[in-house]
Each structure stands twice: as structure tokens, then as C-alpha cells.
Amino acid sequence: MYLARNTDGRRIPATRDESGYCPSCNEPLTPKLGDIYEWHWSHKPGQACSYRKTATFWQYGWIRHYHASGEWEMETSVSGVDFDGIHPEKRLSLMLAHKLDLIALKAFIDASAQRGLKPVVIFNAKAFERFQFDDYRLKHPKRSDNGWIFFFSHAFPGHKRTASLWIDIEQGKHPHFGLKSGIYNLTYSAECHGAITVGRTPKLKSAPLCSKPKSGGIGL
Ligand SMILES: [Zn+2]
Incomplete structure (x- = not known):
């Protein structure tokens, strides 16, 4: 996990100066x-707890980023459900997704809706590894894939979008689809059997989603 709890109950990133x-x-x-x-906390050998055990360095990078913004509560839970992050003021929930796992995505979106939160998903580019990229469209590897339903349901241009979906590209790191580093918005496309349209203008990690610019900046 990225954030432990200290003796005062505050959430703290990994450090030698305090117990977590x-x-x-x-x-x-x-x-x-x-x-x-990325620095993080880990259970001692023999501890059976699986809390955030499967977190990855890619997720830690984003958690550190949003934690540093001071606006997000990261690795938190709302009414018994764990979220990668919550923006309490803007009522946003965040999922950092490695895969296009439709069951996990649906559970996240339903849990968010039940708590009055608008879901934001940032996908690792690897989630689309098997897709073909052509003219800012990600095409499903097989016609039988039903991943398009998710984008159709939640990110249909012109309709009220019920989720904000992004792909995180790292230039030079497979798969980058020839794009520059940044996060690109994803929407449903009616063409090519429900391909996914990739926004042309990326947001940079240093100018995070839904975060006000801060004086002094947050070094990345
Ligand atoms: Zn534990």
C-alpha cells in the first residue's frame, strides 16, 4: 500500500521517521x-492481511501524484467499499485499472453511483495491448469482444457520460501506439464495431485531472 496510518490516525507515505x-x-x-x-508500505512476512496487496508501481505513481495534490483522499474507503481515490469536494471516485475487466469496472461504477460519486478510470496502456490503433481509434482485437458495451454505456459522445475514462500513455514504453506521454480521454465510437475513440490532446500528469493549479507546483 502507498499510505499507512500513523499513531494519530493520519495517512502517511512510506518513511523511516514514523511508524506506519x-x-x-x-x-x-x-x-x-x-x-x-515508488516508496510504499508492506506487511511483514507472515502477516495474512491482503489489504492493497496487489497494488503496482504504476498505481503507486498515480497515488503519490494525487496524494501530493492535497485534494484527493487516496487508498480510502466510503461506506465499506475501497477506492483508489476520492475527491470529496468534486464527488469523484478513481480507479487505476490494469485491465479491461468488465466485472471489476461495473462493480466500481455501481459502488460510485450508490455513493453519489462520479467515476474516473485511468487505464494502464497495457489494458489495450491487444487492440489495433488506427487514426486515434482503438479497435477491439476480436469482433466477439464485448468490451465496447462498457464504453457504449458510459462514454457515448453526445449523451450524458456516466464515467470519465482515460488511457495513460508513457512514450517509449510498450504499448504507446506512437503517442506522446500523457493521459488521453476515451469515448465510444460507433465505427469499426464499437471501436474506442482516443482524444487527440493529452493531459499531462503534471496538470492532473480535475485539479486546480497550485502556486509553487507539486514536483513530479
Ligand atoms: Zn493489513
Whole structure:
């Protein structure tokens, strides 16, 4: 996990200066302060708790980014459901998705709707690894794929969109589809058997989604 709980109950990124406890099982955690990867907290060997055990360095990068903005509550829960992030003021919920997992996406969107939150999904580019990219459209690898239903239901241009969907591209890192680094908006496209339209203008990570510019900046 990225954020432990300290003795005052505050959520803290990995550090040697304070003790961190798991928000789920309350056990003391080990800070992982490597040179290369994002710092994070980890359970000690033998602790059975699986809270945020499957988090990845890609997710930690985004969690650090939004945590630093001061506007998002990251790795948090609302009425018993865990979210990667919540923007309480704007009533947004965030999912950092590695896969186009329609069941997990539906669960996230339903849980958000039930709590009056507007869902935002940032997909790792790998979620679309098998798609063909052509003229700012991602085409499903097989006609039988039903992933289009998700985009049709939630990101149909001209309708009220019920989710804000993005793909995170890292230039030079597979698969980047020849695009520059940034996050690109995704919408349903009626062409090519429900291909996904990729926005032409990326947002940069240094100018995060739905976040007001801050004086002094937040170094990335
Ligand atoms: Zn735990």
C-alpha cells in the first residue's frame, strides 16, 4: 500500500521517521524505500492481511501524484467499499485499472453511483495491448469482444457520460501506439464495431485531472 496510518490516525507515505500501521488490520508495516521504485508500505512476512496487496508501481505513481495534490483522499474507503481515490469536494471516485475487466469496472461504477460519486478510470496502456490503433481509434482485437458495451454505456459522445475514462500513455514504453506521454480521454465510437475513440490532446500528469493549479507546483 502507498499510505499507512500513523499513531494519530493520519495517512502517511512510506518513511523511516514514523511508524506506519495497516488501515485494515492495524499491524505495524515495513516502509519500502528503494532507490528505483515508488516508496510504499508492506506487511511483514507472515502477516495474512491482503489489504492493497496487489497494488503496482504504476498505481503507486498515480497515488503519490494525487496524494501530493492535497485534494484527493487516496487508498480510502466510503461506506465499506475501497477506492483508489476520492475527491470529496468534486464527488469523484478513481480507479487505476490494469485491465479491461468488465466485472471489476461495473462493480466500481455501481459502488460510485450508490455513493453519489462520479467515476474516473485511468487505464494502464497495457489494458489495450491487444487492440489495433488506427487514426486515434482503438479497435477491439476480436469482433466477439464485448468490451465496447462498457464504453457504449458510459462514454457515448453526445449523451450524458456516466464515467470519465482515460488511457495513460508513457512514450517509449510498450504499448504507446506512437503517442506522446500523457493521459488521453476515451469515448465510444460507433465505427469499426464499437471501436474506442482516443482524444487527440493529452493531459499531462503534471496538470492532473480535475485539479486546480497550485502556486509553487507539486514536483513530479
Ligand atoms: Zn493489513
